[in-house]
Amino acid sequence: MSINPKTTPIYQTSVFTFDDLNALEAYFEEPGQSYMYTRYGNPNNEELAQEINRLEQGQGAVITSSGMSAILTAVLVYAKAGDHVLCAEEIYGGSSSLLSQELTRLGLEVTYVPSAEIYALEGYVQPNTKLLLAETISNPMMVVTDLARLAETCHGKGIKLVVDNTFASPILTRPLALGADLVIHSVTKYLAGHSDVTAGVVIAQSEAEAKRAAQIMRTWGLNLSPFDSWLAARSLKTLKLRMRAHAASALAVAQWLAQHPKVQAVFYPGLASHPQHELAQTQGNGLFGGMLSFRMADDQEAVNRFMRALQQIPFAPSLAGVTTSLSYPLGTSHRGLTRELQEKMGITGGLIRLSVGIEDAAEIIADLEQGLAAV
Numbered sequence: 001m002s003i004n005p006k007t008t009p010i011y012q013t014s015v016f017t018f019d020d021l022n023a024l025e026a027y028f029e030e031p032g033q034s035y036m037y038t039r040y041g042n043p044n045n046e047e048l049a050q051e052i053n054r055l056e057q058g059q060g061a062v063i064t065s066s067g068m069s070a071i072l073t074a075v076l077v078y079a080k081a082g083d084h085v086l087c088a089e090e091i092y093g094g095s096s097s098l099l100s101q102e103l104t105r106l107g108l109e110v111t112y113v114p115s116a117e118i119y120a121l122e123g124y125v126q127p128n129t130k131l132l133l134a135e136t137i138s139n140p141m142m143v144v145t146d147l148a149r150l151a152e153t154c155h156g157k158g159i160k161l162v163v164d165n166t167f168a169s170p171i172l173t174r175p176l177a178l179g180a181d182l183v184i185h186s187v188t189k190y191l192a193g194h195s196d197v198t199a200g201v202v203i204a205q206s207e208a209e210a211k212r213a214a215q216i217m218r219t220w221g222l223n224l225s226p227f228d229s230w231l232a233a234r235s236l237k238t239l240k241l242r243m244r245a246h247a248a249s250a251l252a253v254a255q256w257l258a259q260h261p262k263v264q265a266v267f268y269p270g271l272a273s274h275p276q277h278e279l280a281q282t283q284g285n286g287l288f289g290g291m292l293s294f295r296m297a298d299d300q301e302a303v304n305r306f307m308r309a310l311q312q313i314p315f316a317p318s319l320a321g322v323t324t325s326l327s328y329p330l331g332t333s334h335r336g337l338t339r340e341l342q343e344k345m346g347i348t349g350g351l352i353r354l355s356v357g358i359e360d361a362a363e364i365i366a367d368l369e370q371g372l373a374a375v
Contacts, residue, residue: 010230011043040218044229049201051236052191055170056183058203060210062217063229067166067186069222070200071095072103074162074182075131076220077202077212081107084129086121086159088145089114090138090345093334095164099133115143119153131160136175137167137280140293140329140353141346142267144276147283151179166190166320167291171243172284181205182213189320190290192232193242199224199232242322245358246290249324252361253354253368254292262372264350268292290356291319293329298349302375303328306352309374312359312367319355324364327353 016035018024027034035041045063053061064070071094079085087099089112099110113124118134132154134145147163154161162182163175169190175183185191187199204210217223247270254268269280270288280288296302307315307326316325317332327333329347337347356364 008043008047008230008233011038011226013042013226014038038226039221039223042223042226042229044226044233045224048187048199048224048229048233048236051233052170052185052187052201053203055174055236055239056165056176056203057170057174058176058183058210059205059207060214061201061203062210062213063187063224064200064202064217064222065224066198067184067188067200068094068098069217069220070184070186070202071098071133071164072220073200073202073213073216073222074184075099075103075108075133076216077182077204077209078130078160078162079103079108082128084109084111084126086110086124086129086132087112088118088132088134088138089341090141090143091133091135092139092164093329093337095133096337119146119149121153121157125157125159129157129159131162131181133162133164135164135167136173136283137269137289137291139167139291139333140267140327140351142167142269142274142291142293144269144274144280144283146276146279147173147175147178147180155179167289168284169239169243169289171240172247172287172289176203176205178283182209187232188318190243190246191239192235193239193320193322194231194235195316195318195321195323197228197231197235199228242358243287243290246320246356247287249359249361249364250290250292250356251288253356253364254294256361256365257292257294257368260372262296262375263294264297265295266292267294291353292356293351293353295346295348296350296352296372296375300349303350303352305374306371310367310371312363313354313371319353321355322358324357324359324367325355327355329353 049061160181163180251270
């Protein structure tokens with residue numbers, strides 16, 4: 001009986017067998033022709049890596065256990081003890097914690113670059129500087145980075161550009177095509193998209209760097225389970241449709257919030273008032289993504305009343321699921337930052353980050369309306 005599955009089965013195994021010693025030697029002499037141990041490789045992990053690599057138009061991708069392990073892998077591709085790393089000041093709090101609290105313990109030096117100085121880097125690059133880490137769209141203030149301009153600056157100064165493309169996804173933006181050297185995603189977010197997977201990925205501009213990332217993943221044990229890889233690969237099949245729905249609803253919600261009397265400011269690249277609106281429109285291929293933030297009064301009890309009055313939108317400190325959710329950056333993703341840096345970035349007590357799902361915009365707006373009525 002011939003078995004030809006349309007969808008890749010789940011290879012839920014930790015180890016693969018060999019016929020004899022000749023087969024074992026062939027495994028080492030011809031990498032990629034067979035499998036030995038799931039930490040080294042598994043058909044489900046390979047399928048997911050290949051599909052994301054195709055979407056990002058890279059020369060190789062490596063799947064990791066989380067977005068955080070993807071960031072770790074990307075930094076270690078270029079940097080070692082004694083090296084210097086630059087990071088955009090507008091960055092996810094977890095990325096900042098990894099760099100400042102953990103990688104400095106391994107002997108790396110880290111410097112943060114304010115947005116106003118990111119395209120010049122004057123006075124920031126040292127002889128031992130290896131890379132700059134930045135986000136396509138920053139978390140949580142939705143600052144859009146001109147990736148082509150930043151890549152030109154980095155390469156002109158002899159350093160690599162690593163881009164976290166999680167908020168945009170390759171449906172909006174492909175950083176490698178704009179000059180980035182490595183791209184990372186928290187696959188947990190839009191690529192998987194259903195709030196049921198925790199995973200990450202590193203996509204490389206060169207085959208050599210992809211191989212180095214794979215070596216780090218294997219040696220540090222940063223691999224993803226076959227089942228999670230299978231789930232994420234399944235979800236990729238609807239990524240293009242989901243991103244269009246996320247973006248359409250987010251734009252409608254942002255426009256509605258912008259005219260609400262209890263909303264002080266809305267941060268969404270799709271609004272004409274956004275400082276990088278034209279850049280976002282070009283770099284995002286006419287889409288602006290599903291993430292936005294808005295500011296209400298800096299009153300914690302008012303924020304609590306708003307959250308409690310919502311019937312459909314939960315307070316869930318993550319993002320990019322098919323259903324809408326909200327988060328509170330001051331108390332979750334960016335709580336580890338100093339008060340001074342929080343205020344500088346605009347992360348105040350009234351800032352709400354909204355991950356707009358694929359529901360009809362009218363449903364989302366109706367729930368936000370009753371939430372704001374309680375404020």
